[in-house]
Amino acid sequence: MHLKGRNKKLIVLSLLGLALLGCGKEGKAPEKKIVKTITSMDIDSLNPYKLVSSGSEEIMMNVFEGLVMPTVEGGLYPAVAKEYNISEDGLKYTFKIRDGIKFHNGNPLDVKDVEFSLRKMSGREGDTPAQAMFSNIDDIKITGEDEVTITLKVPDSAFIYYMTEGIVPDENKDSLDKEPIGTGPFKVSGYEREQKITLEKNNDYWGEKAKIDGVEIFVTPNAETAFLKLLSGEIDILPRVDSKRLNELKNFKTISGAQNTVQLFALNNKFEPFSHKEVREAINLAVDKDGIIKNVMGGYGIKLETNMSPVMKKFCIDNIGEKRDIEKAKELLKNAGYENLKFTVRVPSNYAMHVSTAQVIAEQLKEVGITMEIETVEWATWLSEVYSGRKYEATIVGLTGKLDPDSILKRYASDYPRNFFNYENPKYDKLIADAKITSDENKRIEYYKEAQRILRDENVAVFIMDPELITAVNKNINGYVFYPLSFTNFAKISIGE
Amino acid sequence: MFYIKKLSKMIFSIFLIGTLSFLLLEMIPGDPASAILGVDSAPEDIELLREALGLNKSLIVRYLTWGKGVLAGDFGNSFKYSEPVVDLIIKRLPLTLEIAMISIGIVFLVSVPLSFLLYKIKNKHVKKFGDFMIGVFISVPSFWLGIIFMFVFGVILRLFSVGYNNTFASLLLPCVVIAIPNIGIITSYIRSNLEYEMREEYIKYLYVNGLKMKWLNLYILKNSILPVIPLIGIMIIDLITGIVIIEQIFSIPGIGRLLITSVVTRDIPLIQGLIFYTSVVLVLINFIIDILYSVIDPRIRGGE
Numbered sequence: 001m002h003l004k005g006r007n008k009k010l011i012v013l014s015l016l017g018l019a020l021l022g023c024g025k026e027g028k029a030p031e032k033k034i035v036k037t038i039t040s041m042d043i044d045s046l047n048p049y050k051l052v053s054s055g056s057e058e059i060m061m062n063v064f065e066g067l068v069m070p071t072v073e074g075g076l077y078p079a080v081a082k083e084y085n086i087s088e089d090g091l092k093y094t095f096k097i098r099d100g101i102k103f104h105n106g107n108p109l110d111v112k113d114v115e116f117s118l119r120k121m122s123g124r125e126g127d128t129p130a131q132a133m134f135s136n137i138d139d140i141k142i143t144g145e146d147e148v149t150i151t152l153k154v155p156d157s158a159f160i161y162y163m164t165e166g167i168v169p170d171e172n173k174d175s176l177d178k179e180p181i182g183t184g185p186f187k188v189s190g191y192e193r194e195q196k197i198t199l200e201k202n203n204d205y206w207g208e209k210a211k212i213d214g215v216e217i218f219v220t221p222n223a224e225t226a227f228l229k230l231l232s233g234e235i236d237i238l239p240r241v242d243s244k245r246l247n248e249l250k251n252f253k254t255i256s257g258a259q260n261t262v263q264l265f266a267l268n269n270k271f272e273p274f275s276h277k278e279v280r281e282a283i284n285l286a287v288d289k290d291g292i293i294k295n296v297m298g299g300y301g302i303k304l305e306t307n308m309s310p311v312m313k314k315f316c317i318d319n320i321g322e323k324r325d326i327e328k329a330k331e332l333l334k335n336a337g338y339e340n341l342k343f344t345v346r347v348p349s350n351y352a353m354h355v356s357t358a359q360v361i362a363e364q365l366k367e368v369g370i371t372m373e374i375e376t377v378e379w380a381t382w383l384s385e386v387y388s389g390r391k392y393e394a395t396i397v398g399l400t401g402k403l404d405p406d407s408i409l410k411r412y413a414s415d416y417p418r419n420f421f422n423y424e425n426p427k428y429d430k431l432i433a434d435a436k437i438t439s440d441e442n443k444r445i446e447y448y449k450e451a452q453r454i455l456r457d458e459n460v461a462v463f464i465m466d467p468e469l470i471t472a473v474n475k476n477i478n479g480y481v482f483y484p485l486s487f488t489n490f491a492k493i494s495i496g497e
Numbered sequence: 498m499f500y501i502k503k504l505s506k507m508i509f510s511i512f513l514i515g516t517l518s519f520l521l522l523e524m525i526p527g528d529p530a531s532a533i534l535g536v537d538s539a540p541e542d543i544e545l546l547r548e549a550l551g552l553n554k555s556l557i558v559r560y561l562t563w564g565k566g567v568l569a570g571d572f573g574n575s576f577k578y579s580e581p582v583v584d585l586i587i588k589r590l591p592l593t594l595e596i597a598m599i600s601i602g603i604v605f606l607v608s609v610p611l612s613f614l615l616y617k618i619k620n621k622h623v624k625k626f627g628d629f630m631i632g633v634f635i636s637v638p639s640f641w642l643g644i645i646f647m648f649v650f651g652v653i654l655r656l657f658s659v660g661y662n663n664t665f666a667s668l669l670l671p672c673v674v675i676a677i678p679n680i681g682i683i684t685s686y687i688r689s690n691l692e693y694e695m696r697e698e699y700i701k702y703l704y705v706n707g708l709k710m711k712w713l714n715l716y717i718l719k720n721s722i723l724p725v726i727p728l729i730g731i732m733i734i735d736l737i738t739g740i741v742i743i744e745q746i747f748s749i750p751g752i753g754r755l756l757i758t759s760v761v762t763r764d765i766p767l768i769q770g771l772i773f774y775t776s777v778v779l780v781l782i783n784f785i786i787d788i789l790y791s792v793i794d795p796r797i798r799g800g801e
Contacts, residue, residue, distance in 0.1 A: 050579070052534050052546075128549045132541030177579075193588075194750035195663065220660060220748045221757075224644050228659045232652040380527030380763050388531060407539070417540035 033212040033495050035477065037237035037488075038220040038229060042194045046180040048166035049121050049130040054400060054486040059217060061487045062199060063104075064166025064182035067095050067114070070403055074260070074312050074484040076160065079207075080114065080167045080183060090155030090439040093163075097146040102204040103169045104180075104187035114148050115140060116170035125173070133162050155437045157444055161404035185210045185491035194219050199490065211479070211494035236477050239488070241470040243298030249472050257482030258302050258311045258466045260401040262408075263354070265345075265361060265462035270422040271393045273338050280459040282332035285325045286368040287361055287462050296356045301465035306452040307399070308408060309466040311484040315405045315445055317452045329368045342371045345394040346386055349376035353467060354396040361396075390420050398467065403485055405448045406436055412455060423460050503787075507780040511773070515567065518772045519560055522765055528552075529576050529763040550576050563769065572773065573766035577758065582770035585755060590737075593751040596672055597736035601729065603676040604683055611680070612687035613718060634681030643674045643746040660748040671747040675740055679732055683725060690721035723793060730786040738775040 043056040048064040051057055061069075067081040078084060081095035101109040116125075118140045123129035136159070139151040152159060172181050180188045185205045190198035199215040218235065220226045227245065230238040230252070246254060267274040267283065274280055293301035302309065308316040333339055347358045355376060362372045372394070377385065386392040401408045410416050413432045414424040428451055435447035456463070473480055479492040530546040531538075547553055551562075566573055572582035615627045650670060651659035658667045694700065694717045703713060739753030752771070759767035 044577070045579070052538070054535075128545050132539050132545055135541075192663070192750075194754060195661075195748070218660070218662075218748065219750075221754070222746045222748065225647065225660050225746055225748060228644070228647050228652050231648075232655060232659045234651075234659055234662075378527070380532045380761065381525075383531045383535075384526045384528045388528065 032214070034214045034216060035212050035237060035490065035493055035495065036216045036218070036235040037239070038218045038226045038235055039197075040219075040221055040223070040226070040240075042219045043197065045177060046188065046191065047176040048168060048180070048182065049127070049176070058486040058488050059197060059199075060166075060180070061164075061184070062186040062215075062490050063180055063184045063188055064168070065184045066164035066166055068160065068163050070164060070483060070485060070487065072481055072483055074314065074403055076164070076403070080109065081163075084160075084163075086160070086439065088439065090157065090437065091152050093150040093152070093159065094143065095148050095150075095163075096144075097148065098206060099146070101183050101206045103183055104202060105169065105172075106204070107169055107171070109167065109169070109183060111142050111144075111146055111148055113170050114167055115142050116173065117165075117167045118148065118150065120168070120173070120176075121165050130165055131162050133159065155439065157436055157438065158404040158406040161402065161407075164403075186215065189214070205491075208491070210491040212490065215490045230472060236474040237480065237493075238472045239469065241472045243300045243470055246298070246470070251475070252472045253475055253477070254470055254472050255480050255482075256300055256468045256470045258309055258484075259469045259482065259486075260309045260311045260484035261398045261466055262304060262307050262309060262401065263301075263357070263396070263398045263464045263467055264304075264307065265357070265464060266395050266397065266421055267461055268390065268393055268420075268422055269424070269460065270390075271343070273336075273341055273343070274393070276336050276338075277458060278332045278336040279338055279341070280461075282329040282336070282368065283365070283370070284322070284459045284462050285329035285332070286365055286370065287464075288324045288364050289462075289464050291364065292357055292360050293465050295360050296353060297465070297467055300468040300470060302468065303465055304463040306456040306463055307412070307461070308405070308448075308452050309401060309484070311466065312401065312405065312408075315448050317449045317456075320456075326368055333368065333370075340369055340371070342373070343393040344373040344375050345396060346375050346377050346382065346392045347396050348379045348382040350379045351398070354398070357396050357464065387418060387420050390422055392420075395420075400486070401484065406432070409448060409451050409455075412451075412460060421460055423458075425454065425458070428454050500784075500788075503784070507784070511776045511780060514776045515564075515769070515773055516560075518769060519563065522768060523556055527763045529765055532761070532763040533577060563766075567773070572770040575759075575767040576764045577762045577767070578764075582766050585767065586752065586770060586774055589750060589752050589755055592749065593737055593739065593753075596668060596675070596740065596749070596751065597733060599668060599672040600675040600679070600736060601732065603672060604679045604732070605729075607676070607680050608683040608687060609718070609722065612684045612691065612721075613714075615684070616688050616691040631681045631685045634677050635685070636681075637677065639674055639678065640742050640746055642677065643671065643743060646670050646674055647747075660746075661750075667747075668749075671740075671743050671749060675736065675743055683728060686725055686728060687721050690724060691717055694720050726790060726793075727786055730782050734779050734782050738778055739771075 039055055039059060041053065041055045043059055044051050044053055048060060051060055065079045067079060067084065068076040069079040071077050080098060080101060082098040083096045085094045095114070097109070097111050097114055103109055119125050120127065121130040122134035122137050122140070124140070129135060136152050136154060136156055137150055138153045141149050143149040166182050168176060169181055172179055185202055185207070186199040187202050188197065189200035190196065196219065197217040201210045201213050203209065218229070220229065226238055229235045241249065241254065265287065267280055269275060289303050293299060293303060303319065305319050305322055306317060310316050333341060345358050347354050349355065358374045362374060365372050386395050399411065410432050411419060412421060412423045413419060413429050415429065431447045431451045435444045438444050438447070469482060471480060476495055478494045478496050481489060481492055483489065530543045530550060530552060534543050534546060551559065563573065570583070574580060575582050575585055578585060615624065618624055618627070647659045647670065650657045657670050661667045661671070700713065700717065703716070737752070739751065739756045741753035741757060743749070744751045744753035745757060755767065756771050758764070759771060
């Protein structure tokens, strides 16, 4: 027995020694500048017009470029088009094509490729349109040597945001599913389904070329495995780190940023007690958003008061500094006759963040005498029952925004088929409709701001926060930036000392 | 004749499984189109996709189209991957089979000597410890073990990669994790068989007739391993119809991962195809075991 004990000690010591040796290896820079990272889900397709999940776009926006592309601030910059012009009536979009752009296969991009791509993505070549929005296109025409004009059926100020859809070479029309050829700063050099996507620097890129030679993206569905991969040095960048595990990442740099998502506690506005404005206000007053941010996200969240994240700088209204007020909440409930309010919140079980939020809210509501039961449901069930079916009392979910404010705010319009809040307000509907057809940007911004004020003042839902994403990177990785949409711009990343 | 009867029964059950699963998938909530597109998509886009997937047609029409396809060996296209279901399954099969083979190999190579050793050891303490370890082997949760293994061998020792990376070496860790509970089960089973066989009359007879212990042991071992065959059969079925958790943890693109993705995205043709595949494997392996058994142990054929 004595000997055994000693043996054990020896084993433990040698293991420790090896562990220390292992730690020393971290931070070693690879010779060829390859950055390795993971994605939790494989890309949907290599065909840019068949990408549906935001996880796919996050990667493939490095490969395919649209006529315009998103900026870090949430605006657009001309990409394949060197400039564009929108007519006074908001119907005609004229794009001037940039000279000297080459596709990944070496062929130069010309106006015909653009015309083909636009026709392909809008379903004019016999496919399903890549975006339902494209059914509004009346006509696509080459109007000059380097000019394409799109005519819309009805004016739509959101249209330009959809022109980020990738441009592809027309000679590749039959093999879009197999050969991903775009014009972006990276080309796909290898793809093993459900396993690995390899990107290689495009040396002919028209703009600022990538600083690294390539990217390897491993498909790793399990978050724990991904975490271990970072610790073992197999990857350099780990997106979506749980804030509770930051203390395990002392040897890494962590970067956090808002993600243009609105996490909200939705109250079914047609459910009997919630149809009363006072009850909704009382719940809003009873919820302590700072507490949620602290408890659920470890402080990594930006408090919201309406359905718009501050990363949408141009469009978002300023916070007025709402405060938690338990006494007033109690009084409002008493006046409305709902002193012992009871209801059930249905939360998608696959989102730990929303489930935890529900638990925190349930505790907070207890203080004003409200009993909230928590029911977790599977995601697909949530989508059909709560989101499409609107069969729920309350729910918690995150709505990821796009660059165009219309796609964010129209969710509350009464004629929107997925207005699962069941909110109805003709004044709100008019603001959204007017903003869509106006071509005066300042006016449009004002409409959207007014709409946000209505959502806040009517307490349509409890707008909690824009949860920040945390990305852990090796100490030698620089230039990782967050965009207000899911996009990891590998071209900006560099490996330094 | 016996086998033909058995076979037709099994084909009928596969048909039944197919039909029932089709109806069950209809009943559970969750719309494939919205599951694919998610909450951030425009409802018009969801409608477009529903149409493209043929989900707007009636249940009977869809069932008949599916049934007709199956008879022709066509299981339709996956919603998510827009590729034929059969191709998707076949592409993943080699890797899954490889894992199954290695794991079963490990199980067999460890269990047989281990059970014999445990049976032979007379020291009470060691025996108790052995029993304890078998208990641990059987009850340790594999997802936990998988993560611990990756941490120890991948992060601390850096001997293996964390998760599968297309090399044979990276398959060993998951295979060991799969093998461990099975080693526990098979070892304890063979060992109790050994003890049972030892007390059989024929052993006593052979012993008093002066057969050497070496040969005696072989006899006992052979007769103790035979009853394990159905158990191994179940293990094989388990392994080649998808080791869901292990594949998820080790990022192995096998049948199990396909199954998870198909359920999460409500990829009905793919779920259907996988259920069909599973039931065929089940039937086939059972069939093989029956035959194998009757070849090895003639008493079973006699009992027909």
